[in-house]
Amino acid sequence: MTNHGIAWVQETNSPGATPYKKSDVRGAVIGTAAAPRPNGSTYLPGSYVDSLTSSGMGYGGPAQTKVGDYLLTGAGATAGAITEP
DSSP: GGGGOOOOOOOSSOOGGGGOOOOOEEEEEEEESSSSSSSTOEEEEEEEEEOOOOSOOOOOOOOOOOHHHHHHHSEEEEEEEEEOO
């Protein structure tokens, strides 16, 4: 992103491990199993969220935040694992 002139912020230890109270989220990489959304933030049209949890796409699996939930908060695309390798 830096090479393309896109400003970015690395948040660690933010409440809920998701972008917190941001008005212009263009993308996020989230690695916590139970992530609040939108956590006070606005996901811009076309934004992308990558869920690095073990079952973010496994709708019959563990009670983890599902990647589709990020679409409901405004993200334009999302991805995640179905099960652990």
